[in-house]
Amino acid sequence: MAKAPKARTKTKPKPSRAFQVGTLPSREDIVAAMTEHPELDGKRDLAKHFGIHGDMRTPFKVLLKEMEGEGFLARSRKQIRRTATLPQVTALDIPGDADPDNLHAYPSTWDEAEGEKPRVAVLVTRTARVAPAPGDRILARIDAGDGPLPVYTAKPMKILDKPRRGQIGIVRIDEDGARLIPVDRKQKEMRIDGGDLGEARDGDLVEVSVKFSGRLMIQKAKVVAVIGNPKSEGAISMIAIHNLEIPYRFPAAVLREAEDAGEVSLKGREDWRHIPLITIDPPDAKDHDDAVHAEPDTDPKNAGGHIVIVAIADVAAYVRPGTALDREAYLRGNSVYFPDRVVPMLPERISNDLCSLKEGVNRPSIAVRMVIDAEGRKKSHSFHRIVFRSAAKLSYQQAQAAIDGRPDDKTAPLLGPILNPLWAAYRTMARARDKRGPLDLDLPERKIILDKSGMVADIHVPERLEAMRLIEEMMIAANVAAAETLEKRKTALLYRVHDTPSREKLTALREFLTSLDLSFGKAEAVRPVDFNRILAKARQDNKIEQVSEMVLRSQAQAEYAHENYGHFGLNLDRYAHFTSPIRRYADLIVHRALIAALDLGKDGLTDGEIAKLPTIAQHISQTERRAMLAERETSDRLLAQFLATKIGAEFMGRVSGATRSGLFVRLLETGADGFIPASTIGQDYYRHVEEMQALVGDRTGEAFRIGDTVKVRLLEAAPVAGALRFELLSEGTRVKPSSVKRGSKRPSRSYGPKGRRR
Structure with missing residues (x-):
């Protein structure tokens, strides 16, 4: 009987003897081996090739991961390969935060399957004809160097125009054909020819290019990409995300780093698991980045005082400078919160798992221990890098109900040992706050509740609970302590600043x-x-x-700055954001600064980051403003969609703005904002009187000013643009026409009876 043929096996190269066994190969050795032996496509193959075994396996894996992060290697599942090399002439994008004196760039187009984008040093001599700046796109000649590892440098040849992002809008298809409803309120509708629809369907959010048709050069739209259908997907926020270019998909390398992250051990940390810190958050919170504890101070020199502890998730232990996670967190700057979704700064593996201070689970933290006197003034404080275990996860409503005499099964055992001391400490701190006198401008914020389909189900103003003020006051105290510590240590940091009014x-x-x-x-x-x-x-x-x-x-608008000019609204001389590193990059920078200043580890603020603090401050201030705009636009669209079925209905509202062109009105019940054109108001000639912030009738003295309560009728709703148009039904208040200043400023447009413009 003939023997069965042996199964063919993959031929493995003999182990390399070009270096001493038991030592790590260099990056050059690894790339050279993979170039010479393409079949080396996994960690095991490479380890066997280089004779790696025993205790050397872990540092070898770390080396391969570093090479992947540096762009030398790419991984697809368990396979590893060399990344693609750049062509001799390549289009490069210089980041907006690049150092002008030491420019770097990345390829304008790159396949993520090839790993991280390679970083390219941009060489600009004093005599160069082309001198690019941060934010530019350039065409450059590439030099990869002579070694086996590509070390890319680029000589700029030409500054290229960055292609403008196409216009965003919603497709509407009816009997007359297709048209684009633009997202931007200032843009007009455009027709879409049948052949230019692509795969778009009615209701889809699309990106279009604009073309011109006929001798009259009529603008028409051509669909270049279908983004999605906000109505069917229940995601109105998609419009703002794409219109404002907010990153919402994590690159593969970022997700891999997050998934590969492991639990942090007790090594190098204080064990505070015996201290019953608790988290108090909104009931729908998915991540918990702060925990609190308070107890009476037993020091007889501080009678009536308290020890207050604020522990914050140690995000710096997982998000290290220069990693893919860090670069993406910086790019995003902060999390963005919509009624229908959250666009997080960090992947869920980090934000909702490893760094979330879950009940009964060991979690690394940076904690501040503050000694508060009987009048609520902070006497001293110290920072600690710890591991603790949250004793309980409570909602604001749960904690408040317990303090108000309505404890449930969970809060009843916590009331005496944990909650009562917390409230006692807070009430002394509140007295100190009142003496300090921060700006007392407590404006209500409405919350939009959506149903399962992503449509508005309810709109309400959440009750302002003492539990919320407790957490706010303790977070403010912790933020002040962080700024004071770093200033005392003469360590660079990012301040949260709020200038005095102009x-x-x-x-x-x-x-x-x-x-x-x-x-x-x-x-x-x-x-x-x-x-x-x-x-x-x-x-x-x-x-x-x-x-x-x-x-x-x-x-003024609050912002981040590397130089301090105080926080006017809080009436504080120095202030920094320390308490929310899961959702704000500024807080992560402050954590790293504390780690470096207090020698709490090797993952602190680097010299490179310190040099870039002005740029970081400017960038994250911009991303914060972008997030606020996106959240406001999304709320406007949801409310306009909610009210679109109520055309003709009457509402009570309050004038929120007066301009030459008309009045802005905010509805009392929903908080929706709409506009009343001046041409539709009354039977008089109305002019904008700036010092009164009002429209005033020349003949009658009838005035409509900011804060006036008015009745309006809804005439039109444009959900895509988030716009509402009202008709004014109320009469204004009367002022003496002679009391209105005239001649000092050029009058606004005035209107005749029934809106005829003069």
């Missing part, structure tokens, strides 16, 4: 208050207490809505 805004506020018979001091230096005094007076005179709106408008 002279122009203060002048406008004073003029407005004068029109309400309220006075505001003329001192050059204003303090939050000055605003609080006028808010209290307005509350007594039933003018709080008008005054609150204008005080809010007078304030």
Whole structure:
């Protein structure tokens, strides 16, 4: 009987003896071996080739992972291969945050399957004809160097125009054909020829290019990409995400790093698992990045004082400088919160799992221990790198109900040992806050509740609970402690700053208050207490809505900065964001700064990051503003969609803005914003009086000003644009026409009876 042929096996090359067994090969050795032996396509093959065994396996795996992150190797499941090399002439994009004196770039197009984009050093000499800057796209000649590892440098040949992102809109198909409803309110609808629809269907959110047709050069749209269908997918937020170019898909390398991350051990950390810290968050919170604890201070020198601990998730232990996770977190800058989804700064493996302070689970943290006196003033503080175990996960409502005498089965055992001391410490801190006098501008925020299909089911103003104020006050104290520690250690950091109101805004506020018979001091230096005094007076005179709106408008916008100029709204000399590193890159930078300043580990702030702090501050301030705009636009669209079935209905609202072109009105019940064109108001000639923030009739003195309550009828709703148009049904208040200043400023457009423009 003939013997069965032996199964063919993969031929393995003999182990390399070009280096001493038991030592790690260099990066050059690994690339050279893979070039010479293409069949080396896995960790085991490479380990056997280089004679790696025993204790050397772990550092060898780390080396391969580093090479993958550096762009030398690419991985697909268990296979490893060399990444593709760049052509001799390549289009490169220089990041907007690149150092102008040491430019680098990445390929404009790159297949993620090939691994990380290779970093290219851009060489610009003093005599160069082409001198690019951060944010430019260039055509460059590439040099990969002579070694087996490509070390890319580029000589710019030409600065290229970056292609503009196509216009975004919703496709509508009816009997007359297809048209594009643009997302931008300022853009007009365009027809779409049948052959230019591609695979788009009615209701799809699409990206289009604009073409011109006929001798009249009529604009038409051509679909270049179908983004999705917001209605069927229940994701109205997709419109803002794409329109504002918010990154929402994590690159493969980022997800791999997150999945490969393991639990952090106790090594090098203090064990605080005996301290019953708890988390108190909204009931629908998925990640928990702060925990708190308080107890009476037993030091007789601090009678009536407390020890307050705030523990924050140690994101820096998982997100290291220079990694794919770090680069993506910086790019995003912060998480973005929509009614129908969250676009997180970090993958769920990090944000909702390893760094989330889950009940009963060991978690690494950076904690601050604060000694508070009987008047709520902080006497001292210290930072610690710890491991602790959350004793309980509570919602604001649960904790508040327990304190109010309605504990449930979970909070009843916690009331005496944990919750009561927390509230006792908070109430002393609240007294200190009141003496400090931060700006007392507590405006209600509405929350939109969606149903399973992603449509608006309810809109309400959540009750402002003392439990929320407790967490806020303890987080503010922790943020101040972080800034104080880093300043004392003379360590660079990112401040959270809020400038004093500008002279122009203060002048406008004073003029407005004068029109309400309220006075505001003329001192050059204003303090939050000055605003609080006028808010209290307005509350007594039933003018709080008008005054609150204008005080809010007078304030500067908070931002991040590497230089400190204080936080006006909180009335604090120094302030930093430390308490939310899961969702804010600024907090991660502060964590790294504390680690470096206090020698808490080797994963602290690097010299390279310190040099780039001004750029980082500018970038994350921009991403924060982008997130706020996206959240506001999405709420506008959801509310417009909700009200689209109520055309003709009447609502009560409040004037939120007065301009030359008309009035902005915010509905009291839903918070939806809409517009009333000036041409549709009354039977008089109306002009915009800036110092009154009002439209005033020349003949009758009828005035509509910010804060006035009015009745309106809904005439039109445009859900895609998030726009509403109202008809004014109320009469205005009467002011003496002679009291309106004339001649000092050019009058706004005025209108004749029934809206005929003069």
